[in-house]
Amino acid sequence: MASLNVATGRIDRLLAIPKQARQARLPWIPIIIMGILLICAGFAPLLAPHDPIGINMLDAKLAPGENLVYPLGTDILGRDMLSRLIYGAQTAVFISLVALGTGAFVGTTLGLIAGIKDGWVDIFISRAADAALGFPTILVAMIVVTILGAGIENIILAVALTVWARFARMIRGEVLSIRELDFVTAARIAGVSTPMILLRHIFPNTINTLMVVTSLSVGQVILLEASLSFLGLGLSPGHPAWGIMVSEGRSGILDVWWLALLPGLAITAVVLAFNFFGDWMRDILDPKMRRA
Amino acid sequence: MHRFIIVRLSQAIITLLVLSVAVFLSVHLTGDPAAFLLGPDGGQTEYEQLKKNLGLDKPLPVQYAVFLGSAVQGDFGKSHTMGRSARDLLVERIPATLELAGVAFVLTIIFGVPLGILSAVKRNSIYDQVGKFFAVAGIAAPSFWIAIMLILLFGGILGWLPTHGRGGIEHYILPAFVLSWASMAGVMRLTRSSMLEVLDSEYVKFARIKGLSEKMVIYKHALKNAVIPVLTFSGLTLAGLLNGSVVVEVVFAWPGIGRLMLQGISQRDFPVVQATVLAAGFFYICTTLLVDILYAYVNPRIRYE
Numbered sequence: 001m002a003s004l005n006v007a008t009g010r011i012d013r014l015l016a017i018p019k020q021a022r023q024a025r026l027p028w029i030p031i032i033i034m035g036i037l038l039i040c041a042g043f044a045p046l047l048a049p050h051d052p053i054g055i056n057m058l059d060a061k062l063a064p065g066e067n068l069v070y071p072l073g074t075d076i077l078g079r080d081m082l083s084r085l086i087y088g089a090q091t092a093v094f095i096s097l098v099a100l101g102t103g104a105f106v107g108t109t110l111g112l113i114a115g116i117k118d119g120w121v122d123i124f125i126s127r128a129a130d131a132a133l134g135f136p137t138i139l140v141a142m143i144v145v146t147i148l149g150a151g152i153e154n155i156i157l158a159v160a161l162t163v164w165a166r167f168a169r170m171i172r173g174e175v176l177s178i179r180e181l182d183f184v185t186a187a188r189i190a191g192v193s194t195p196m197i198l199l200r201h202i203f204p205n206t207i208n209t210l211m212v213v214t215s216l217s218v219g220q221v222i223l224l225e226a227s228l229s230f231l232g233l234g235l236s237p238g239h240p241a242w243g244i245m246v247s248e249g250r251s252g253i254l255d256v257w258w259l260a261l262l263p264g265l266a267i268t269a270v271v272l273a274f275n276f277f278g279d280w281m282r283d284i285l286d287p288k289m290r291r292a
Numbered sequence: 293m294h295r296f297i298i299v300r301l302s303q304a305i306i307t308l309l310v311l312s313v314a315v316f317l318s319v320h321l322t323g324d325p326a327a328f329l330l331g332p333d334g335g336q337t338e339y340e341q342l343k344k345n346l347g348l349d350k351p352l353p354v355q356y357a358v359f360l361g362s363a364v365q366g367d368f369g370k371s372h373t374m375g376r377s378a379r380d381l382l383v384e385r386i387p388a389t390l391e392l393a394g395v396a397f398v399l400t401i402i403f404g405v406p407l408g409i410l411s412a413v414k415r416n417s418i419y420d421q422v423g424k425f426f427a428v429a430g431i432a433a434p435s436f437w438i439a440i441m442l443i444l445l446f447g448g449i450l451g452w453l454p455t456h457g458r459g460g461i462e463h464y465i466l467p468a469f470v471l472s473w474a475s476m477a478g479v480m481r482l483t484r485s486s487m488l489e490v491l492d493s494e495y496v497k498f499a500r501i502k503g504l505s506e507k508m509v510i511y512k513h514a515l516k517n518a519v520i521p522v523l524t525f526s527g528l529t530l531a532g533l534l535n536g537s538v539v540v541e542v543v544f545a546w547p548g549i550g551r552l553m554l555q556g557i558s559q560r561d562f563p564v565v566q567a568t569v570l571a572a573g574f575f576y577i578c579t580t581l582l583v584d585i586l587y588a589y590v591n592p593r594i595r596y597e
Contacts, residue, residue: 227435231539260437260444264433
């Protein structure tokens with residue numbers, strides 16, 4: 001009976017989230033910004049009024065509001081800024097989603113293994129995570145790009161290499177405390193295999209932590225991707241990515257200031273939104289992390 | 293204590309070795325250096341000869357040992373594109389990066405700590421709100437964009453400050469500010485939360501009950517304990533600044549290691565990349581090592597088991 005109570009405690013905890021969430025004030029502004037970002041990313045071809053890479057020298061260097069056909073103006077090659085920003089959202093969401101997904105998957109898997117296995121497996125994974133966390137992300141990304149060359153898949157790899165360790169460390173810590181609970185012991189006595197215990201009994205209890213770490217990482221991942229694109233280490237020039245757009249607007253900053261201003265504003269707004277949302281999630285789901 | 297230093301030191305050496313392997317392999321995984329140096333017109337005999345001269349006919353572990361041996365002496369070979377040894381280029385650029393990181397570090401401390409204290413002491417006041425906004429913006433806005441916007445404002449529209457290159461004091465203002473903003477935000481937030489915690493503790497309450505003035509309570513009693521975590525964080529900040537300068541150096545055309553590294557990568561100039569990446573990694577690892585040892589010295593509760 002006791003073990004049953006502990007087991008249902010898990011469900012109570014999951015059900016308790018919406019209750020707490022209802023009590024807390026929802027961060028509406030971040031949610032709206034995130035919503036706009038996701039809609040832009042998902043429906044870019046439908047929403048963009050023009051071709052984001054279509055060059056039209058006749059309409060080059062229009063300031064925002066100067067010509068209502070191009071509400072946010074055009075760049076030095078006459079490409080529509082609004083369309084490029086919308087497609088840039090797609091690029092940012094795609095890269096961060098894949099990179100963060102890869103990092104979270106690898107990190108969580110390694111964290112689960114390190115938490116349940118003692119001995120050299122744990123030591124090896126923990127030390128590798130320490131090393132990855134202890135290294136500046138830009139430097140890691142630069143080494144990756146030097147070895148493999150620039151390109152979208154290498155940017156994703158570079159970002160994933162820098163985020164997996166946070167997941168591994170947090171999940172390992174969670175597993176270490178969960179595996180001592182009664183329901184795990186009960187499952188073990190019932191003859192459930194270790195992989196099954198990890199997957200069915202321990203992993204569901206780490207989902208809160210996983211969600212908090214993920215939402216706190218999105219902003220940093222978007223920033224890192226933008227920085228790498230800005231440095232020319234990612235997508236090829238001309239591609240609609242916010243970091244590249246800022247870099248393209250840099251040379252003519254005094255003349256065509258909106259080229260660098262607008263994508264930078266987009267990055268800042270999105271990162272702010274995710275950071276605030278991540279803080280809110282952490283307060284709701286994991287109050288003990290609040291001080292960290 | 294000795295045990296801690298030995299464990300931590302061996303960790304640092306292992307990290308450096310792993311980095312050196314990655315850097316060494318970076319040349320071998322991206323193609324044949326001999327073919328790259330020879331160009332498309334080279335014949336087979338010349339190719340074999342060059343391979344022998346470069347030591348590329350030996351097995352990989354031997355090549356790595358040779359590489360490591362010369363790397364320890366700072367010898368990375370000649371830059372393919374700049375016609376000089378990578379070591380000379382590196383030595384020439386190191387002071388610029390160290391200076392910029394140093395100035396940014398000083399800015400981080402002299403603004404971050406007092407503003408954090410102000411935010412904590414006058415909690416929820418207008419200072420706190422402005423400070424919070426400044427910190428949140430510093431963490432969310434990409435540094436390359438802030439740099440360009442400041443160039444537009446102070447260099448272009450107002451014309452008050454130079455926007456690129458190294459020179460007099462005025463050349464340091466913009467790059468150092470951009471470089472330090474994010475770390476300043478971190479120091480501010482940490483000082484604020486640490487100060488709030490200390491102000492809530494029993495001994496501070498007791499100091500108040502004793503009838504000490506608020507000034508005495510804050511500066512004489514609370515501050516000393518509140519800055520301990522800030523000191524540790526500052527050390528790590530310095531390490532981060534040394535390497536965070538890649539973006540800032542590129543935007544402000546600052547002649548430092550970061551810019552040299554990016555030049556090397558974009559031109560596939562391997563000796564330069566190897567020299568700069570190893571130098572940056574070395575600085576980073578040494579700084580974090582020093583901070584950890586100092587911290588363990590100051591706070592004996594932190595030890596590796």
